[in-house]
Amino acid sequence: MYEHPRRISVKLAAKSNVLRFLNTHKIMKIELLKGDITKIEVDAIVNAANTSLLGGGGVDGAIHKIGGKQILDECIEVRNRQGGCKVGEAVITNAGKLPAKKVIHTVGPKWNNNKSDEEQKLKNCYVNSLKLAEENALSTIAFPNISTGIYKFPKEKAAEIAIKTVKEFDAKILEKVVFVCFDDENFHLYKKLI
């Protein structure tokens, strides 16, 4: 049957849009683990750092202690270049002696009853870490439960934000996100919510 040429081209354009969507949009696999993030073999582990990028306690302390001086040296280079890292933002360095290939350092907000928009800032940590992973062509990433230790962000709220943000992320390269929970409470919250 004869079809007007214009109609044919409209149909082809619609089909190629579908193909483009299939080519670029990835469904990320989400995994949950209980344990120590410094032992995880992924393209990048995320560090719950502070604005100085010079290390501290908690997961930050463990990453620098086990990863070694190479990580701190590159953090200092980043500081010299851009003056640390703001809350909600993320930077990337080598992973020193860790089994991961890279460390993405993000700075979570200190909980203050959401008076300074801490919920949005925590969401930004996840989005900016995922974006940075994609900019570096990484396909697997592991997150700790950012802000839920020394920074006292309520764990259930933090878990909801982390999971929702990762599920909503429009991945082009990333294939897998691992949530690594160090304490039982976070592990059970994530298990319930994922």
Ligand code: AR6
């Ligand atoms: N692997 C995975 N998760 C861990 C590990 C580990 N090895 N160690 C602790 N956690 P925190 P924050 C969990 O305090 O609240 C530092 O001094 C921990 O159980 O590490 O974002 C920084 O320099 C908790 O659930 O980070 C900042 O000053 C989660 O990691 C400040 O702490 C986050 O706890 C950041 O505080």
